[in-house]
Amino acid sequence: MLIVVGCAPVTKQPQITSAQAQKEAELQAEMAVRRIVAMNERANAIYHPIRKANAELCGDMARYTLGVPTQMLQTTTGSLRDAYARLYGVNERHPAVVAVVKGSNADRAGIRQGDVLWGLGGIEMRPGNLVAAINGPGPWKLDILRAGQPLQLEVGAEKVCGYPLSVSGIEAVNAYADGKEIVITAGMMRFVESDAELALVLSHEMAHNTMDHLGKQRGNEFVGVLIGAVIQGVVGGYGMTDLGAQAGRAAFGQEFEGEADYVGVYYAARAGYDVSNAAQLWRRMGVVHPASIHLEGSTHPSTAKRFMAIEETVKEIDGKRSRGEALVPDMKEEVGQ
Numbered sequence: 001m002l003i004v005v006g007c008a009p010v011t012k013q014p015q016i017t018s019a020q021a022q023k024e025a026e027l028q029a030e031m032a033v034r035r036i037v038a039m040n041e042r043a044n045a046i047y048h049p050i051r052k053a054n055a056e057l058c059g060d061m062a063r064y065t066l067g068v069p070t071q072m073l074q075t076t077t078g079s080l081r082d083a084y085a086r087l088y089g090v091n092e093r094h095p096a097v098v099a100v101v102k103g104s105n106a107d108r109a110g111i112r113q114g115d116v117l118w119g120l121g122g123i124e125m126r127p128g129n130l131v132a133a134i135n136g137p138g139p140w141k142l143d144i145l146r147a148g149q150p151l152q153l154e155v156g157a158e159k160v161c162g163y164p165l166s167v168s169g170i171e172a173v174n175a176y177a178d179g180k181e182i183v184i185t186a187g188m189m190r191f192v193e194s195d196a197e198l199a200l201v202l203s204h205e206m207a208h209n210t211m212d213h214l215g216k217q218r219g220n221e222f223v224g225v226l227i228g229a230v231i232q233g234v235v236g237g238y239g240m241t242d243l244g245a246q247a248g249r250a251a252f253g254q255e256f257e258g259e260a261d262y263v264g265v266y267y268a269a270r271a272g273y274d275v276s277n278a279a280q281l282w283r284r285m286g287v288v289h290p291a292s293i294h295l296e297g298s299t300h301p302s303t304a305k306r307f308m309a310i311e312e313t314v315k316e317i318d319g320k321r322s323r324g325e326a327l328v329p330d331m332k333e334e335v336g337q
């Protein structure tokens with residue numbers, strides 16, 4: 001430690017009033033919200049065709065969606081609440097549209113960011129009821145408040161796999177599935193180099209859910225709240241508890257990862273994405289995050305093995321395409337219980 005006795009220099013710093021600071025804080029909160037919303041828009045635009053193309057493979061988890069992720073003030077993160085309210089009209093009474101999924105029916109019907117979904121067919125909807133009320137293809141008469149003015153739009157719902165997607169703003173390169181929804185991080189969105197790669201990651205996570213890996217895992221010793229990280233070891237310290245990270249590491253065995261890869265490539269292919277370079281994504285993860293993938297006893301298949309298995313899957317899909325067969329993952333024969 002340095003102790004200066006006598007005439008230590010004192011700087012004359014700019015004086016900022018609290019009103020100025022407040023304005024800057026609001027600006028930054030709005031930037032943060034716009035960043036998250038933009039990532040949500042991109043991820044959901046990629047994900048929507050995947051959910052839709054595979055609805056019939058999702059069995060009783062198929063749902064109907066309008067394609068408008070909405071938000072209520074109650075479920076909005078603390079420091080950003082006001083920014084959501086200012087930018088998109090997020091409030092406590094009705095769901096507000098924070099993003100319209102590109103290519104969805106809502107997009108085609110002209111629903112816009114900031115629209116408040118007041119009700120259905122003239123009946124005011126309570127928060128949460130709207131999603132439950134959309135239980136068929138419709139068309140549904142949506143009562144909207146746009147800039148305070150009432151407006152009615154007719155929107156047909158699309159049948160999709162019932163696992164919503166959200167984006168976490170953290171920088172760790174990760175994605176996970178919890179049996180109900182899937183989450184992708186900002187870090188992962190930057191790690192992928194194309195829409196096709198993003199589609200593969202989302203398809204992989206959706207496959208963890210559709211194949212009920214959490215349910216199957218519950219029979220074992222691990223019960224993870226947070227499960228199925230695509231790659232491991234970079235989770236800690238970003239707002240998830242160590243326990244969560246541990247659960248993420250331990251949750252899925254190699255068999256489940258292999259299955260999510262296999263089924264996931266099918267999901268992406270069925271949605272029309274180019275899967276010819278699917279293996280390249282996992283190979284790059286092995287190169288960029290070798291410790292997390294090559295670890296002895298890791299829950300993830302070794303990169304080399306994973307790479308080759310995915311190559312085989314791509315060949316299998318190409319073969320089915322050229323023979324005009326249905327693009328459906330091969331299932332093992334059930335050998336009784």
Ligand SMILES: [Zn+2]
Pocket residue numbers: 204208228229230252257260
């Ligand atoms: Zn996985």
